[in-house]
Every structure is written in C-alpha cells, then in structure tokens.
Amino acid sequence: MSSQDIPEENLPSAQDHAHGSVALADTDNPFADPGLPPHEHRVQDIDERAAKRSERTVALMFTLSMLGTIGFIVAYVAIPVDKSIFVWPIGHTNALNFTLGLTLGVSLFLIGAGAVHWARTLMSDVEVVDERHPIAATPEVKAKVMADFRLGAQESALGRRKLIRNTMFGALALFPLSGVVLLGGLGPAPGTKLRHTLWSKGKLLVNMNTNEPLRPEDVTVGSLTFVKPEGLEEHDHEFLTEIAKAAVMIIRLQPGDIKDKQELAWSHDGIVAYSKVCTHVGCPISLYEQQTHHALCPCHQSTFDLADGARVIFGPAGHALPQLRIGVNSEGYLEALSDFDEPVGPSFWERG
Template sequence: MSSQDIPEENLPAAQRGTHAPKPADDKNPFADPGLPPHEHRIQDIDERAAKRSERTVALLFTVSMLATIGFIASFVAIPHDKSIYVFPLGHVNAMNLALGLTLGVALFTIGAGAVHWARTLMSDEEVADERHPIEASPEVRAKVHADFKQGAKESVIGRRKLIRNTMLGALTLVPLSGVVLLRDLGPLPGTKLRHTLWNKGKLLVNMNTNEPMRPSDIAVGSLTFAKPEGLDEHDHGFQNEIAKAALMLIRLEPEAIKDKRELEWSHEGIVAYSKICTHVGCPISLYEQQTHHALCPCHQSTFDLADGARVIFGPAGHALPQLRIGVNDEGYLEALSDFEEPVGPAFWERG
C-alpha cells in the first residue's frame, strides 16, 4: 500500500505533502530531485504486523535481561580456575568464556531490539530540511522542541508499553554486569604472593621442554623461562601457581654482575628472577643481551638484570624478586629457597 491509500489527515505532520522537485536556477545551480513517494511498511498499515514487531523487540530485550542475569550467575558460580575444552580453541577458562558470551548476548540483543524497533515501528518518513542560518531563532528552537515531542510520540513508546517496560528492564540490568566485576578489586592478596611453589631442592624445569636443566644448558646472553618441577599445565590451579612461580634465567659473565647479593644467589653467572613484572604483573618477555636489560612489554618498565634487577625506567616501583639457586648432587639447577619477597605488583604493599 502506498501513502496515497491513507487519508492525508491521518498521516504524521512530517508525511503530509511532498517535497516537490525544483529545477536549477540562478540561485541554485543544481536541480533538486525532491523526495520519492513514501512507501509504507506493513507495520504502518497492519496492526497485527505491528504487534508481531512489538513482541520481537520485547523478546530481544527480555533475552538481554536473561543474558545479564546469566553473566552475574557465571561470575558468582563458576570457579575462577575452571577450564573447559572448546573446539577449535582448545582449553579455555570457563568463567571468561561464560562472561564473554553472556555480556555479548546482553549487549547485542539490546542493540538488535533498538534497531528492529526503529526499523519497523518508529516513523520512517523522510523529511526534507532546508538549509538555514546556524544561529537558531526562538521559532526554530520552539520547532525543535515540538519535533522532539513529535519524535517521542512517533516512537510509540507511550503506546507500546511492553516495549517500554522491557527496554527499561534491559537497560537497568545491563550495567549490573559492570558493577559485579568490581568484586574482583578485592580482597587484597594478603600473604598469597609471599609463597610460591619454589622451595629448597625444587628443580628448575625448562618451560618449553619440561626437562630439568643443567648450567651447561644455558648459554651466556640467553634468556630461558623456567618453572618448578612437578607443575604441569593440566594441573588444577596451574594458572594461579605459574603466575607466581614463573622464572627468567639469564647467564651473565660473573664479572658483569654488579650487585653483591645477586652474585651470591647466582650459580656460575646464571641468575634467576621472577618473570612477573612488579608494576601490574605482566609477564616479562624481552631481554637485551648487550645491556642486560629486561623489558616489560605492557608499560615498558625496564630492569637491569646485572644490577639486582633494579628499575631503570618505567612505572614499576620495585626490583624483580631474585630466586636463590644452586645445583644438586646430579648437577641439575635447583632452588635453594622460596623468593624472599612477594612476587608481582608491588602496590599491594603500599600503605
């Protein structure tokens, strides 16, 4: 059905009359093609179709509410370290997956509901607006005010109470996703960062090969990552433990080591430092052989590994903790104790 089938007095103000084409003239060098005749949507002329659209929009907003509730339930109910197998990703953290999916659905369905509402139920009339001076006159401001009220009226939000109520519900619930995440700001870790899996006699295992290491396996100038023996990536709690115990092994020329304690805690120039940055805990992964500097890729904190891993640049406020190492009777590298200071972000210790 076209606009000609609807009595003009029943049309919204913006749809009455047409914007007629205008030929080019001296003032306007380009011809104005005008607006094409308006084609009404099925929802404009069939109340049952409009009701169907209304129910679809309400369904999308309701799905958003359920997804937000699912988000909160996932956050509360799924253990932080639970992993599940997902093809083709492999093992992923179950809580992260659930949070991502539910929040994605909650936001998507709000957007989809709003778009469907706008496309099927709000006015879709094209309106020609003539250019006018930038400064708005009182009449224009009054017209904007009137247009705003007209827009609110044409959005049918007053009449479609089901849409209004479900939209308000979805928009009210979705911010709760952010609020519940605030729980992760606490509690403070207390003494948890003071203890790692390292202790006297624990072998240093190469993180790539899973083999214990001898000093001869580590070349001068190389960077090797190590973990405590017995810590397997399929173990329950692996992520928590490796986040505290991950180690960098660097072999320096002993005479290049400036710090006396560092030299005493090393073995034949091999020094072992926590791989966890003392700023906010990113894994350090870059090492510059000539300068003996280790660089954190997150915010560029730089540590001098030949001088007690002190901070020489960047936001980290604390040197990297060093692990005291030696070799056992069979010639394998082993820890001689746990770290003597907490690993990871130093700001936990403030105040």
C-alpha cells in the same frame, strides 16, 4: 527563446535563486518542481485494530530481547567453559561462546527491529518540507524546533501506548547487564598469586635443559643457566602459568666481583639466582654479558647489573630483578632457602 521573450511575471525572482530552486510558470517546463506526491495513509493510520497489532508486535520484540539478555546471563553462569556442541554447518564448537554470541545478538537485534517496526507502522510518516535556514537560528526557528519536537513526541504515542513504552524501557534497561556479566570473563581476582611462586625452602634448582638438579660444580664461572623449581614438569596443566613466575637464571661470579652485600649473603660460592622475568612488561631475560655481568632484556633493552643486586642501569624497567636466596643441601644439590621476598615481574598498583 530568450529571457526577453518571457513575460516579466514568469521570470525567476531573486528569492527563487536564493532558495536554489527556479520554477517557471510555464506548465510545459519539464524541469518544474513536481512537489510532493499525495500522502498515502497506512492501514495503522485508519484502523486502530491494525495499530494495536503493530503495538503488540513491537512489545513482543522488546520482551523477547529481555528474554535473550536473561538467557545470556543464564548461559554464562550455567554452561561449562570447556563444553563442546555440534552446530550445523559449523561443526563442533564451544557451547559457551556459541550461546553467548547467539543470545547477545538476538537481544540486540530485537531492540533494533522493534524500534524500526514502531517507526514504520505507528510513528507519523507525513512528509514535511522545511526550507533551508541560516546556521544561527532565530528565536522563531528555535520555537518551531521545540514545537516540532513536542509534536513528534505526541505523534510517537510514547505516552499513550504504554505497552510499547514499558517493554522498550525494560529491554534497554536489561540489555546492559550483558556487559556487566562479561566483566566476570576477566577471571577471578589474583589474590596473593602475584606475590608468591612455587619456590619454597628445600626446593631443588632443576636445569631447564637437562631436567636434572644442579650441584655447585655444574655451574662454571661466567656461565648463565636457566632453572625451574623441583616438581614442575612441562606436561603439568599449570606449567605455563607457574613457570611464568618461577623462571630463574643462575650465574656464577667471582665472590670478589659481587658489590651488593645482600646479594653476596643470599648466594653460594659466587652462584647467584635472579628472576628471569623482566620488571618492565614481563619478557624473559635471555642475554648475558660475561665481562660486565650485565643481563639484557631483548624486548625493550632493559639492562640489569647482576653483580650489584641486579639493579637497573638502562632501559624502562622500574626496579631491580628479585633475587632468590639459595644454598646447598646435605646431598650437595643447590636448593632454594625461601620464596622470593618480593613479587616478580612488572609493577602493579598494589605492590608494597
């Protein structure tokens, strides 16, 4: 059947086309818009006792969320970092990490579950059809949006159901405290630890390879040797922390090749000692060019002139390598005469 055979009143209008839907008057048309099914009321809509039960359930979830957050904070403070527990089927695991993850997950889950249960059982579930409209809203549409918002706020019963409102606000207000407490995981403030190392007056320079103290005659001209302070052993609990600051390289130059007066004064018979920690991002310097007296950091190619105060001659490093003042003790061993006079490693904002 062609469109000429359809009565004019049953033909789709231009307005129908504009709305993207065409519904013919023919009731036998299988493509006709069926419309919305009849609304089915929930038990909470017709039974206030059921609504009260849902309200108490939502409030319970929000309250348990608050308890979960409090449990997170208590666990963070009370459980030792190195404590281990057995959890089936995981096996042995860190008690602190497991408890923090469990309490934080439960707290966040209950906030979401409470909000979902609230929406499904107490907020309005009446289906509303709204026609498409231009992006630029008219004053009438804006007024309708505000009216719908006010209606939604009213139907949410946020003002009337104070138990839900107060417990929800409590859960949402308390939950961020978990993040605040986690800031403590960054560790204690460094204090003056960045400004001092294990080096001090009288500490012998110990060869990192042989673990023996060094004499001047053990260091040949042009050689590079890595040393550590006397008393620092690899099996020490704080070895990695301390060697990261106290690692030193010693190089023997001809005294006439040393350009910097302080470097010459702080050396012994051409033997100079500098921090091994690059002043860019803290990589260990390990490459030395004998002919030019240049030390190279392998990470980002910062280059230091060890014959001229270890100043930076290339690369992103921000300042020269700190020099360790050395001498020889009464037994003929190389020793430190003090700690570094400036912090080793990369710059930091409090550095003077």
